[in-house]
Amino acid sequence: MKQKTNWPVTILIALGSLFIFLPLYIAVSIALKTPAELADSVFALPLGFHFENFANAIEATNFFAAFKNSAIITIVTVVFTILTNSLVAYAIARNMHRKFFKGLYYYFVSALFIPFPIIMLPLVKQTSALGMDNPGGLIFLYIVYGAALNIFIYVGYIRSIPMELEEAAIVDGCSTWGVFWKVIFPLLSPINATVGILTCLWAWNDFMLPLIILNDPADATLPLVQYVFQGQFSTDFNLAFASYLLALSPMVIVYIMAQKWIIGGVVRGAIK
Known part of the structure; x- marks a missing residue:
């Protein structure tokens, strides 16, 4: 038929x-x-x-210096986000029966509902006072602000892992740290990939946080250097769009290769 x-x-x-x-x-x-x-x-x-537009855009924006800054910030952010957020989520997920950890979970999740503009001005003042207006401070903020969504995803996935696996490891002599690194962390590979990819896309493409945090022009990331084309009276649109494509291309490749991890991991993390 x-x-x-x-x-x-x-x-x-x-x-x-x-x-x-x-x-x-x-x-x-x-x-x-x-x-x-x-x-x-x-x-x-x-x-x-x-194609000379691309070469001219690279020269006008000092593209490779900005590319290096973005790459360092993104890679370090992804690595430390996975390590720290997974640890915090594991502690919360295995102690949800306790009021403190349950309250801590809802405290992190509630951060998802706080609009960034509300905390933007206090954030600028505080980071400047603490000397965090540099790539190190920016990386720290990415890890902290990403924790709300990441812990929500991690906790849901970790609670779906049977406790019997951990009990068997403890019987074999593993400490709490050993249980996490030898048993739980390897099982988190799908969620680690999802969190890593989402964090990578965010840190690479973000414009607002680097704009208000970074003080030294030499630390500028790729989204910031696009400003070079925003003149007062005219814009070289052909060079601007060539620069945009150069900046976007690495993340487009990453997303195309890893989109199944993003969709699958988010769904798994939100089930329970």
């Missing part, structure tokens, strides 16, 4: 694809055009592929 086409769903998928690919086409097209071609039409195909 011939399957009937679901036209409403097909039309919605087509429209959704159009909304996704049209901005991408415009971005790539603008990045490969000259200013004269942009003046004629934004939507038209470029008459030639002006």
